[in-house]
Amino acid sequence: MGGAFDPIHTGHLLAAEAARDQYELEEVWFMPSHQPPHKAKAGVSGEQRLEMVKAAIQSNPAFQPLDIELRRGGISYTVDTMKQLLAEHPAYEFYFIIGADMVNYLPKWEGIDELVQMITFIGLQRPGSMLELDSLPEFIQDGVVLAEMPLVDISSSLIRSRLRQGKSIRYLVPDAVYDLMIRSGAYGIHP
Numbered sequence: 001m002g003g004a005f006d007p008i009h010t011g012h013l014l015a016a017e018a019a020r021d022q023y024e025l026e027e028v029w030f031m032p033s034h035q036p037p038h039k040a041k042a043g044v045s046g047e048q049r050l051e052m053v054k055a056a057i058q059s060n061p062a063f064q065p066l067d068i069e070l071r072r073g074g075i076s077y078t079v080d081t082m083k084q085l086l087a088e089h090p091a092y093e094f095y096f097i098i099g100a101d102m103v104n105y106l107p108k109w110e111g112i113d114e115l116v117q118m119i120t121f122i123g124l125q126r127p128g129s130m131l132e133l134d135s136l137p138e139f140i141q142d143g144v145v146l147a148e149m150p151l152v153d154i155s156s157s158l159i160r161s162r163l164r165q166g167k168s169i170r171y172l173v174p175d176a177v178y179d180l181m182i183r184s185g186a187y188g189i190h191p
């Protein structure tokens with residue numbers, strides 16, 4: 001599962017767990033992007049986003065952090081990441097977990113025709129972006145399976161916006177992430 005994770009939140013964790021459970025995945029690897037392909041670079045450093053990911057998933061042995069995109073630098077095209085991961089783990093079968101907003105965007109992904117040969121996407125419903133598989137080209141539809149999760153109207157932008165307004169974000173992120181956000185000072189929250 002790739003993302004900016006600026007910051008990681010409960011919606012990410014529920015999506016990952018739904019995909020793991022429904023597709024019997026052995027592990028879910030959380031990969032913070034360096035520079036996302038289609039949105040502005042995160043406001044906080046890659047290191048800080050990775051630390052928050054680690055804090056969020058530490059209690060789940062099936063969830064692992066992966067800094068492959070942060071180490072590579074540049075724009076985090078998934079096709080490049082998957083080529084690297086498949087070369088390192090030729091025996092593994094890879095899935096890529098994405099929310100509905102990203103599923104609808106797949107035709108615009110770099111090297112999508114190559115990417116659908118390498119992995120299967122697991123798409124999850126997300127409020128505000130209904131999954132429209134039928135409107136995608138058939139070769140992409142064939143590369144996407146769906147998983148169910150309770151609709152969770154949480155996004156990293158919602159969290160950042162609430163912080164700007166001085167509103168609470170407790171329980172929108174796991175406690176361990178909340179504590180780290182306070183300790184690191186990364187998002188300007190004070191106890």
Ligand SMILES: Nc1ncnc2c1ncn2[C@@H]1O[C@H](COP(=O)(O)OP(=O)(O)OP(=O)(O)O)[C@@H](O)[C@H]1O
Binds near residue numbers: 002101125153
């Ligand atoms: N609440 C959610 N439900 C389902 N999928 C989600 C949810 N939040 C994020 N995702 C998915 O997780 C992946 C990584 O998301 P990302 O780190 O960009 O978070 P985001 O909340 O979408 O961020 P932002 O609001 O800054 O755009 C994407 O595929 C996204 O669609």
Ligand SMILES: O=C(O)c1ccc[n+]([C@@H]2O[C@H](COP(=O)([O-])O)[C@@H](O)[C@H]2O)c1
Binds near residue numbers: 077109
């Ligand atoms: O490779 C691409 O062209 C591409 C385009 C959009 C998104 N992605 C990946 O999809 C994941 C979620 O994207 P985002 O923008 O919601 O953080 C993240 O790992 C991105 O690198 C990848």
